[in-house]
Amino acid sequence: MADRSKRRPGETREKLMNAALTLVGKGRHFASLGIREVTRQAGVVPTSFYRHFRSMDDLGLQLVDELGLVLRRMMREARANVLQADKLIEESVGIFVAHAQANRSFFLFMAQGLAGESRAVQEGIRSEMRFFASELANDLRRLRLMEHLSDADLDMTCDLVVRTVAFSLTDLLSISEDDDYQIGQVRKRTTQFLQMIFVGAGRWQSD
Amino acid sequence: MADRSKRRPGETREKLMNAALTLVGKGRHFASLGIREVTRQAGVVPTSFYRHFRSMDDLGLQLVDELGLVLRRMMREARANVLQADKLIEESVGIFVAHAQANRSFFLFMAQGLAGESRAVQEGIRSEMRFFASELANDLRRLRLMEHLSDADLDMTCDLVVRTVAFSLTDLLSISEDDDYQIGQVRKRTTQFLQMIFVGAGRWQSD
DNA sequence: CACATAAGTGAACAAGTGTACACATCGTTA
DNA sequence: TAACGATGTGTACACTTGTTCACTTATGTG
Numbered sequence: 001m002a003d004r005s006k007r008r009p010g011e012t013r014e015k016l017m018n019a020a021l022t023l024v025g026k027g028r029h030f031a032s033l034g035i036r037e038v039t040r041q042a043g044v045v046p047t048s049f050y051r052h053f054r055s056m057d058d059l060g061l062q063l064v065d066e067l068g069l070v071l072r073r074m075m076r077e078a079r080a081n082v083l084q085a086d087k088l089i090e091e092s093v094g095i096f097v098a099h100a101q102a103n104r105s106f107f108l109f110m111a112q113g114l115a116g117e118s119r120a121v122q123e124g125i126r127s128e129m130r131f132f133a134s135e136l137a138n139d140l141r142r143l144r145l146m147e148h149l150s151d152a153d154l155d156m157t158c159d160l161v162v163r164t165v166a167f168s169l170t171d172l173l174s175i176s177e178d179d180d181y182q183i184g185q186v187r188k189r190t191t192q193f194l195q196m197i198f199v200g201a202g203r204w205q206s207d
Numbered sequence: 208m209a210d211r212s213k214r215r216p217g218e219t220r221e222k223l224m225n226a227a228l229t230l231v232g233k234g235r236h237f238a239s240l241g242i243r244e245v246t247r248q249a250g251v252v253p254t255s256f257y258r259h260f261r262s263m264d265d266l267g268l269q270l271v272d273e274l275g276l277v278l279r280r281m282m283r284e285a286r287a288n289v290l291q292a293d294k295l296i297e298e299s300v301g302i303f304v305a306h307a308q309a310n311r312s313f314f315l316f317m318a319q320g321l322a323g324e325s326r327a328v329q330e331g332i333r334s335e336m337r338f339f340a341s342e343l344a345n346d347l348r349r350l351r352l353m354e355h356l357s358d359a360d361l362d363m364t365c366d367l368v369v370r371t372v373a374f375s376l377t378d379l380l381s382i383s384e385d386d387d388y389q390i391g392q393v394r395k396r397t398t399q400f401l402q403m404i405f406v407g408a409g410r411w412q413s414d
Numbered sequence: 415c416a417c418a419t420a421a422g423t424g425a426a427c428a429a430g431t432g433t434a435c436a437c438a439t440c441g442t443t444a
Numbered sequence: 445t446a447a448c449g450a451t452g453t454g455t456a457c458a459c460t461t462g463t464t465c466a467c468t469t470a471t472g473t474g
Contacts, residue, residue: 012421029238029324036461045423050463052421111322114377115315117236122381160371160400167370170321174329193367200407219452243431252453257433259451 013052015042017066020059024112025105030060031117057118063109064124070106071128074099075135088143089194096165097187100172111169129166133158146201157201164193220259222249224273227266231319232312237267238324264325270316271331277313278335281306282342295350296401303372304394307379318376336373340365353408364408371400 019042024030035056039046053059078095082088100107113125136158140146146154168190175182226249231237240263246253260266285302289295307314320332343365347353353361375397382389 027324027326029236029322031236032238032324034461035463046462047424047464048422108322115236115318115322115380117234117239119234119381126381156396156399157403159396160403163371163374163400164367167374173322174326174333189363189366192363193370196364196367196407196411197403198407199410200403200405203406203410204403241431242433253432254434254454255452 012042012044012048015044016049016052017059017063018042020063021105021109024108030109030112057120060113060116060118060121061124063106064113064121064128067106067110067125068128068131070099070103071132075132079139089198090191093165093187093191093194097172097183097190100169101177101183104173104177107169108173111166111173114166129162130159133162136161146198149201149204150206153201153204153206157197157204160197161194164197165190168193219249219251219255222251223256223259224266224270225249227270228312228316231315237316237319264327267320267323267325267328268331270313271320271328271335274313274317274332275335275338277306277310278339282339286346296405297398300372300394300398300401304379304390304397307376308384308390311380311384314376315380318373318380321373336369337366340369343368353405356408356411357413360408360411360413364404364411367404368401371404372397375400 016038019038020030020033023033023038023041033056035049036046038056038059039049053062074095077099078092081095082091110125110128113121116122133155137151137154140154140158146157149157168186171186171189172183175186223245226245227237227240230240230245230248242256242263243253245263245266246256260269281302284306285299288302289298317332317335320328323329340362344358344361347361347365353364356364375393378393378396379390382393
């Protein structure tokens with residue numbers, strides 16, 4: 001009757017995950033979403049939900065996995081575009097901001113999840129951030145930057161950088177999607193933050 | 208019948224706000240709380256809710272106001288106890304951690320609200336953080352610290368400091384309330400972050 | 415092709431939800 | 445004391461919610 005097209009495997013699963021993201025993108029908080037609401041948004045009958053997810057928390061966990069892919073794509077692009085260490089910070093922040101705009105709902109979900117309801121989602125996001133930080137540390141080593149820092153101190157620095165950027169996310173996501181002026185402000189300020197951190201790291205010595 | 212005691216003005220109002228905080232303290236997300244749920248936890252009939260709040264968002268806003276008081280108390284204590292600039296950072300972080308532990312639910316609410324559902328609550332918390340940062344800038348000026356920084360750069364630094372501390376909140380709140388070792392780790396790491404930032408600020412020069 | 419399995423559907427139910435209304439009770443002020 | 449406004453209560457209604465069950469339909473493998 002309503003099957004106007006053949007069934008693609010995993011299609012409904014995607015539809016459900018996208019539906020959740022869409023609702024988050026519309027300003028809703030993930031923790032307040034219900035199964036029926038999501039299925040409705042996806043144009044699917046409530047029962048279908050259980051074919052793919054055990055609960056909303058489960059859906060959240062699978063979203064975290066996809067979030068990981070988004071972050072990896074972002075890193076790859078950053079590595080490709082940031083060739084010389086000259087404008088390193090400025091360009092990286094630019095790429096980050098661009099990705100945050102392009103995948104707004106995803107990053108909203110991430111920001112929400114950090115203080116979210118599900119312990120598992122929280123831990124998943126935290127883990128993605130740790131991975132991101134460790135990759136950043138690798139890159140800095142590869143570029144022969146901050147060579148005077150011990151491994152532990154470099155990790156600490158990268159952790160601080162990632163946190164700072166993550167916090168900028170909440171700024172970015174709380175302003176209008178196409179307020180270019182404000183977006184520019186956030187980018188500028190974030191760049192300054194990172195510059196200050198790296199100045200500190202440059203002079204850092206363990207005691 | 209059930210009025211075993213005389214009515215104190217605003218008693219139910221407090222009970223409702225405390226109930227919401229209690230639920231948040233138990234791991235629930237504020238955005239997922241319902242009116243009935245809160246009134247049940249408060250031991251009050253659902254209708255009473257409307258005598259004090261227009262909606263859940265409204266309750267959230269009033270919680271933000273109280274949060275402001277908590278923060279101000281914390282600042283006052285910090286100012287009283289941090290006499291010499293010597294161990295300034297370490298002691299301040301200590302006081303912060305202690306307050307976060309003592310008012311766990313409040314700070315949980317704050318961390319949630321930063322990426323929360325209600326625009327108004329979000330803005331309220333953001334505003335509290337701005338105030339906090341500006342007070343910090345005042346204190347640093349008063350202590351004759353970072354005198355080489357322009358007002359704008361000092362503001363920027365303090366903003367970064369407050370963000371960093373706020374992010375540590377999510378670390379702190381995601382670990383067990385009485386895992387003293389982990390708490391110590393967070394305190395240590397946060398202290399390092401701030402030290403690195405201040406090293407950067409010490410060498411900072413506008414360009 | 416046949417068949418097992420995965421994916422989607424619709425109806426149903428008990429429980430929970432927000433909100434409205436009319437009424438009771440308290441504290442205060444005239 | 446009388447009357448009033450603020451606060452608390454009980455009942456009711458129309459929805460929404462999560463989950464279950466039995467059923468149909470598509471897909472891929474032997």
